[in-house]
Amino acid sequence: MVTFIIRRLIQTVFVLILVSLIAFSLLHIIPGDPVVTMLGTEATQAQIDILRHELWLDRPLLVQYMRWFTNILQGDFGKSIMYRESVAGLIATRLPVTFHLGFIALILSTLISIPAGVISAVRRGSLLDQVITVSANLGMAVPLFWLGILGIYFFALKLGWLPVQGYTSPFDNLWLNTKQVIMPAICLAVVPLASLTRQSRSSMLEVIRQDYIRTARSKGLKERAVITGHALKNAIIPVVTLLGIQLRNLVGGSVLVETVFNIPGMGSFMVRAVFNKDFLIVQGCIMVIALVVALANLAVDISYGYFDPRIRYED
Amino acid sequence: MVTSLPQTEDLLEAPPRTNGFRRFLRVFLGRKVVLFGAVIILMLIIVAIFAALIAPYDPYQQELREALKNPSWKHLLGTDPLGRDELSRIIYGTRTSLLVGIISVGVAAFFGMMLGLIAGYLGGITNTLIMRFIDALMAIPPIMLALAIGAALGGGLSNVMISLGIALIPTYARLMCGQVLTVKQADYVTAAEVVGGSNLRIMLVHIFPNCLSPLIVLITLNLGFAILSEAALSFLGLGIRPPGAAWGSMVNDGYRYLLTNPILSFAPGLCVMLVVLAFNIVGDGLRDALDPRLRGTL
Numbered sequence: 001m002v003t004f005i006i007r008r009l010i011q012t013v014f015v016l017i018l019v020s021l022i023a024f025s026l027l028h029i030i031p032g033d034p035v036v037t038m039l040g041t042e043a044t045q046a047q048i049d050i051l052r053h054e055l056w057l058d059r060p061l062l063v064q065y066m067r068w069f070t071n072i073l074q075g076d077f078g079k080s081i082m083y084r085e086s087v088a089g090l091i092a093t094r095l096p097v098t099f100h101l102g103f104i105a106l107i108l109s110t111l112i113s114i115p116a117g118v119i120s121a122v123r124r125g126s127l128l129d130q131v132i133t134v135s136a137n138l139g140m141a142v143p144l145f146w147l148g149i150l151g152i153y154f155f156a157l158k159l160g161w162l163p164v165q166g167y168t169s170p171f172d173n174l175w176l177n178t179k180q181v182i183m184p185a186i187c188l189a190v191v192p193l194a195s196l197t198r199q200s201r202s203s204m205l206e207v208i209r210q211d212y213i214r215t216a217r218s219k220g221l222k223e224r225a226v227i228t229g230h231a232l233k234n235a236i237i238p239v240v241t242l243l244g245i246q247l248r249n250l251v252g253g254s255v256l257v258e259t260v261f262n263i264p265g266m267g268s269f270m271v272r273a274v275f276n277k278d279f280l281i282v283q284g285c286i287m288v289i290a291l292v293v294a295l296a297n298l299a300v301d302i303s304y305g306y307f308d309p310r311i312r313y314e315d
Numbered sequence: 316m317v318t319s320l321p322q323t324e325d326l327l328e329a330p331p332r333t334n335g336f337r338r339f340l341r342v343f344l345g346r347k348v349v350l351f352g353a354v355i356i357l358m359l360i361i362v363a364i365f366a367a368l369i370a371p372y373d374p375y376q377q378e379l380r381e382a383l384k385n386p387s388w389k390h391l392l393g394t395d396p397l398g399r400d401e402l403s404r405i406i407y408g409t410r411t412s413l414l415v416g417i418i419s420v421g422v423a424a425f426f427g428m429m430l431g432l433i434a435g436y437l438g439g440i441t442n443t444l445i446m447r448f449i450d451a452l453m454a455i456p457p458i459m460l461a462l463a464i465g466a467a468l469g470g471g472l473s474n475v476m477i478s479l480g481i482a483l484i485p486t487y488a489r490l491m492c493g494q495v496l497t498v499k500q501a502d503y504v505t506a507a508e509v510v511g512g513s514n515l516r517i518m519l520v521h522i523f524p525n526c527l528s529p530l531i532v533l534i535t536l537n538l539g540f541a542i543l544s545e546a547a548l549s550f551l552g553l554g555i556r557p558p559g560a561a562w563g564s565m566v567n568d569g570y571r572y573l574l575t576n577p578i579l580s581f582a583p584g585l586c587v588m589l590v591v592l593a594f595n596i597v598g599d600g601l602r603d604a605l606d607p608r609l610r611g612t613l
Contacts, residue, residue: 011447018451026467141592143543145550146566146584153577252456256547260570270459271551274466282463290454297454 077284098265117200139194244300352596422480427487435495539594
């Protein structure tokens with residue numbers, strides 16, 4: 001177990017180093033002069049020279065990378081051009097907002113998807129199964145930004161039940177925060193909800209065909225005990241794997257949902273940075289997000305042992 | 316590494332088609348829902364090709380006196396803030412969706428399959444390097460990666476296709492690598508090695524064709540995802556430049572007029588959903604048809 005965790009940790013570190021290479025090269029795939037692109041056409045030659053020097057862009061590539069990498073190891077992502085503040089500090093104020101939304105969305109999607117998938121599998125072919133399957137298919141196909149706009153139109157503009165957009169800290173005004181978070185969290189939950197439902201339905205269908213389920217039934221167990229006691233724990237393993245991947249989708253979805261609902265999280269922050277050509281922010285966002293995703297996947301891998309005792313972590 | 320796409324693993328087990336093309340067609344087209352998806356895709360292609368003949372108006376023609384009209388017999392879906400016919404712009408938007416979908420998936424499939432083939436066949440350090448690089452790409456959500464690369468390259472439709480293509484590479488590389496590892500064990504590969512076939516020849520002639528069937532499913536499913544991502548990127552403002560028509564940017568343009576002209580946002584978004592749904596359904600149908608054991612389970 002310990003060797004497995006150490007191996008996976010080393011692997012994660014290696015992957016993060018590669019991510020840093022990708023993030024670093026962003027600045028260098030900009031056609032033309034990256035400094036001019038970042039500062040815009042009105043910048044004076046002196047400003048350009050200062051920034052070029054500040055970013056060490058006048059040094060050899062390898063030196064640049066080593067310096068950038070040692071800086072980010074110390075939590076220094078550089079200074080934003082747009083905000084004139086440290087990128088790390090800016091990220092620190094936005095990350096909790098995205099976490100907050102993502103956490104609610106993850107809970108929501110897990111709590112609904114697994115029972116929905118199981119019911120759908122157990123009652124295969126029934127009307128309920130069809131409704132669940134069709135909804136899951138729609139959930140995989142719906143553009144999140146459009147769903148958000150539909151929500152705003154009906155629940156905020158027409159019915160007036162919820163605020164149109166915005167975000168207030170739950171510590172300032174919990175009630176307003178709850179009302180503001182409902183729609184974005186639901187939108188964010190749609191993709192994980194749909195794909196986890198599909199996955200739990202299909203792995204449940206796979207499991208209830210197995211011999212040990214037949215044995216459990218033939219020894220006279222109640223159907224409920226067969227499903228919740230014998231089938232569910234086996235069916236849930238692939239669902240847990242998918243949960244790790246869903247985290248990536250949640251972060252990806254935050255780009256759209258935060259933009260539509262005007263929420264100051266990582267997603268909308270990165271979008272604004274991208275369009276203002278503030279690439280130091282973009283690099284910082286990518287590194288932080290990759291770190292979160294990689295750690296979550298690590299946690300998922302380690303949690304396997306609980307769901308599947310056959311996994312002994314030897315290889 | 317324990318993490319991998321479960322769907323991918325399901326695909327990995329797909330046996331080669333044994334009962335022939337007719338069984339495949341019978342299963343594939345046997346279900347009404349798959350047929351529905353196929354018809355939508357066919358319609359999308361026809362509309363994209365004959366957009367100029369089908370569209371009632373010129374999608375770029377501004378008629379400011381007609382701006383922001385609600386749906387009527389003259390303009391079935393109303394007009395946008397510049398007085399352009401919404402329906403015509405949606406019809407021309409099919410071209411953007413389809414083009415970006417096909418090209419970005421093409422880029423992703425080509426490079427992803429090459430990387431997977433090399434990693435799987437050569438193994439060892441090559442495999443480790445390539446697959447860890449793929450892991451690194453996978454640690455970044457595709458939409459963010461595409462956004463960052465696309466913006467760095469300078470926006471525009473072709474840069475969106477490239478960046479989306481790069482963002483979609485990982486799934487192909489992983490699936491291909493897994494396939495190659497299975498196929499590599501086959502006797503005919505050993506035979507080819509014994510006879511003295513070159514690595515390149517064995518990879519391309521003996522291994523590659525035998526890995527294809529799950530990849531075809533992935534390509535179909537990915538077309539839907541690529542169209543969805545393109546819509547998202549153009550909603551955010553990356554991609555086609557005005558006055559070009561893309562569904563995502565049309566939703567965004569209409570957002571400002573949500574209270575008075577909701578159709579401007581609703582209609583193009585609905586089109587995205589329908590088309591993506593169609594590709595997903597057909598992809599699932601293909602999967603079932605190529606692998607009878609999975610029928611009805613996904």
